[in-house]
Amino acid sequence: MNQGKEIFRFETFGDETTWTDVLKMNQVIETAVDPTTALSVGLKVDAAALTAAVVGGIQDGSISLTDPQTTLALIQLNAAVGVKDQVSTKPTGKLQLDRVGITCALCHSTVDNAFAPGIGNRLDGYPNRDLDPGLIISLSPALTADQKAVYASWGKGMYDPRYNQDGLNNPVVIPPAFGLYGLPKATFTGDGDVAHEPVGPVTYWNRYVSVTQMGGHGKFSDSRTGVNVDNTGGGADLVTGKLPALQSYQFSLDAPPAPVGFDATAAARGKILFNGKATCATCHSGPKFTDVTDGGRLHPQDASIAADEDYVNRSATKQWRVSPLRGIWQHAPYFHDGSSENVSQL
Numbered sequence: 001m002n003q004g005k006e007i008f009r010f011e012t013f014g015d016e017t018t019w020t021d022v023l024k025m026n027q028v029i030e031t032a033v034d035p036t037t038a039l040s041v042g043l044k045v046d047a048a049a050l051t052a053a054v055v056g057g058i059q060d061g062s063i064s065l066t067d068p069q070t071t072l073a074l075i076q077l078n079a080a081v082g083v084k085d086q087v088s089t090k091p092t093g094k095l096q097l098d099r100v101g102i103t104c105a106l107c108h109s110t111v112d113n114a115f116a117p118g119i120g121n122r123l124d125g126y127p128n129r130d131l132d133p134g135l136i137i138s139l140s141p142a143l144t145a146d147q148k149a150v151y152a153s154w155g156k157g158m159y160d161p162r163y164n165q166d167g168l169n170n171p172v173v174i175p176p177a178f179g180l181y182g183l184p185k186a187t188f189t190g191d192g193d194v195a196h197e198p199v200g201p202v203t204y205w206n207r208y209v210s211v212t213q214m215g216g217h218g219k220f221s222d223s224r225t226g227v228n229v230d231n232t233g234g235g236a237d238l239v240t241g242k243l244p245a246l247q248s249y250q251f252s253l254d255a256p257p258a259p260v261g262f263d264a265t266a267a268a269r270g271k272i273l274f275n276g277k278a279t280c281a282t283c284h285s286g287p288k289f290t291d292v293t294d295g296g297r298l299h300p301q302d303a304s305i306a307a308d309e310d311y312v313n314r315s316a317t318k319q320w321r322v323s324p325l326r327g328i329w330q331h332a333p334y335f336h337d338g339s340s341e342n343v344s345q346l
Helices: 002-010 016-022 025-032 035-040 052-060 068-076 133-138 145-152 201-213 240-251 264-275
Strands: 083-089 095-102 109-111 122-124 219-222 227-230
Touching: 002 122, 002 240, 016 025, 016 095, 025 068, 025 095, 035 068, 068 083, 068 095, 133 145, 201 219, 201 227, 201 240
Parallel strands: none
Antiparallel strands: 083 095, 109 122, 219 227
């Protein structure tokens, strides 16, 4: 479990090759991303990683939050959630970001804001719906103007995990990585299952993301979608051996309980509607509130009531999985496309 936790939080799978050598994001961060900017695009800071001196400096204003050098210092402390680095010191005494990579926690962790907005204790498995990954990627000097425009168009909490494979632009919400244990199929479209990834359904998507999206040194292939990526360059596979422990840690992450003080009387009325007139329980059934637990059941394209129905055509199954509902209070907006801003719009 602890090994999986370390992988989830700190393992890049060697993706520095992509984020440094190809996208040149180390240059962007070093010259233009101060902590205020980083927080504004949804990056989070782990308060537990801050030293007493840094905490004091932030509180008394002696540490600047508008200086990229502070960002490098935070990354060096492992305080920037989902970002890993190699930092050196120039002869001038200034920090230099030599290498940078990302981890699973970038998109699938947030913080509780206990210290300040965007700074607090880690909440692993919670989707970071404040994160604007497309805008961050669009800062890369290696991209064309057209590519930059696509990435910058996605918005906070949205990401298209297939754009760099099929060239289509149709982002989806960043999903939670909690409450996954017991689901026989992973992802909105149920692509991941033990038939296509013997280690487990979540491992299918972990392999896909770590290789095709993060740029980790591993391999991913699925004849159903035609995706076949080998980032090893004939060298070591830095992904496969870490996937079982990573999945085990994700399976340990339970959906968060209902917040303290919710209206229990209203919830009781809602339960009657949910199971009755509203017919929600027809699909959102069982202890996980999803019928995918019934033999891996999936649904046809026109079964979705989201605004977008096209994303499914880019998937391996061409069908929808009913999303589990535990913890939904935490991660609005809803549906794969974020087309419902709150529960009342469902």
